[in-house]
Amino acid sequence: MIPDPPFSLDDARALRQRLELGVAVLDEDGNEAPVPKRRQRPPRGTVPTVDELLASFGGAPRPALDPGEVRRRRELAAEQTRAEQARESARLDAQRAEVEARMLERIREREELRRSLPCYPLDPARPDEAPPSRLERSDVAAARACQSAGAYVSCLFRSTPDACPRSRIDRAYGEAVALLSGAQVPREFAERIAASLVGHRIDGRRVAPQPLDERPAVADVERWIRREPGGPPGFTGLETLLVLSGALRCGKSLAAAVALMSPPCEPGNAGRWIAAAELTQIPISDYDPRAFVAPPVLVIDDLGTEALGEWTRPRIYGVIAERHAAKRRTVITTNLDRATFDLRYDGARDGRLHRRIDEAGKWIRLAPWTPQPALVE
Numbered sequence: 001m002i003p004d005p006p007f008s009l010d011d012a013r014a015l016r017q018r019l020e021l022g023v024a025v026l027d028e029d030g031n032e033a034p035v036p037k038r039r040q041r042p043p044r045g046t047v048p049t050v051d052e053l054l055a056s057f058g059g060a061p062r063p064a065l066d067p068g069e070v071r072r073r074r075e076l077a078a079e080q081t082r083a084e085q086a087r088e089s090a091r092l093d094a095q096r097a098e099v100e101a102r103m104l105e106r107i108r109e110r111e112e113l114r115r116s117l118p119c120y121p122l123d124p125a126r127p128d129e130a131p132p133s134r135l136e137r138s139d140v141a142a143a144r145a146c147q148s149a150g151a152y153v154s155c156l157f158r159s160t161p162d163a164c165p166r167s168r169i170d171r172a173y174g175e176a177v178a179l180l181s182g183a184q185v186p187r188e189f190a191e192r193i194a195a196s197l198v199g200h201r202i203d204g205r206r207v208a209p210q211p212l213d214e215r216p217a218v219a220d221v222e223r224w225i226r227r228e229p230g231g232p233p234g235f236t237g238l239e240t241l242l243v244l245s246g247a248l249r250c251g252k253s254l255a256a257a258v259a260l261m262s263p264p265c266e267p268g269n270a271g272r273w274i275a276a277a278e279l280t281q282i283p284i285s286d287y288d289p290r291a292f293v294a295p296p297v298l299v300i301d302d303l304g305t306e307a308l309g310e311w312t313r314p315r316i317y318g319v320i321a322e323r324h325a326a327k328r329r330t331v332i333t334t335n336l337d338r339a340t341f342d343l344r345y346d347g348a349r350d351g352r353l354h355r356r357i358d359e360a361g362k363w364i365r366l367a368p369w370t371p372q373p374a375l376v377e
Helices: 009-021 050-056 067-115 139-149 165-182 187-195 216-225 252-261 276-280 312-325 338-345 352-360
Strands: 024-026 032-034 241-246 272-275 297-301 329-334 361-366
Touching: 009 024, 009 050, 139 165, 165 187, 165 252, 187 252, 216 241, 216 252, 216 361, 241 252, 241 312, 241 352, 252 272, 252 297, 252 329, 272 276, 276 297, 276 312, 297 312, 312 329, 312 338, 312 352, 338 352, 352 361
Parallel strands: 241 329, 241 361, 272 297, 297 329
Antiparallel strands: 024 032
16 A cells, blocks of 8 residues: 655645635644535635644644534634624625615605606695695696696606506506407497597597587496486486487497496406397307306397397396396397387286396486587687
């Protein structure tokens, strides 16, 4: 067996360099031990000198360390580890505090900037501690103030709906149009309603809304949506079935479409519009009643214009009955008067559909309506 070469001066210098670089340490028994690469770093303690290393590895076997010395070294190493952990924790705390301070400063600066905007005094979403304003606060009024000052183009808050009234208006408009589209409302009525909303645009330019005509049908449906009494005699607003009856051009279908853009309809849970002729022409093999029971609001338009077939009456009554059992709202529009309607679908005055309308709904007969000319002073 070839003996190990003696520990030379060069060996001592090389070992000391490794200790200084942190790629090696001396274990509790004084022997060299490698350090994993990811943990290599210069030591915080004192590195033995070359002479001390020569004395330690000079060839003679090292005497065993006293147990007390071993314990003292372990305690010293543990104390050094705790001190290093404390320094690292203090460094992280200081860094965290600095980041929080910068964030708070940015929030303060943004709030000061927001308070300087022309829309802020009229913004209904401003903090409660803001100074009161004598003017009525609304998104529309705040958006007008912003537009008159020309501040929207360079505003930092224009893409933040929580802080920008114009963004809130655009978001509400987009949600309303999406509800009409998701409900499959005919284009004629969807465009008419969209033009009545704040935030409507033509060729990308915001235009003033065109209010819906003051037709009684629209007012009755809006009252029904809000579950408010009033309007026709006996109307409570709590009915699950609303039948709008009247001649052509009296506003039945437009009013029914209004019901599809308000609660309980919401993004991801849109209502459904379907013409009576389309509903009754779906083949039995393709008909799924759940598609007409699930929507929160269902509009059956122009009931009475469809062809009477074997499944017409059972299908219409089934949809109405199942939706009533599920406590979901249904709007029906028809050109028929009550007597003709009863004879067509019940064959008698006191049929099932007649009783269902009286028990769970309201029949509203709309009078012919013509727009009133604007008064000129």
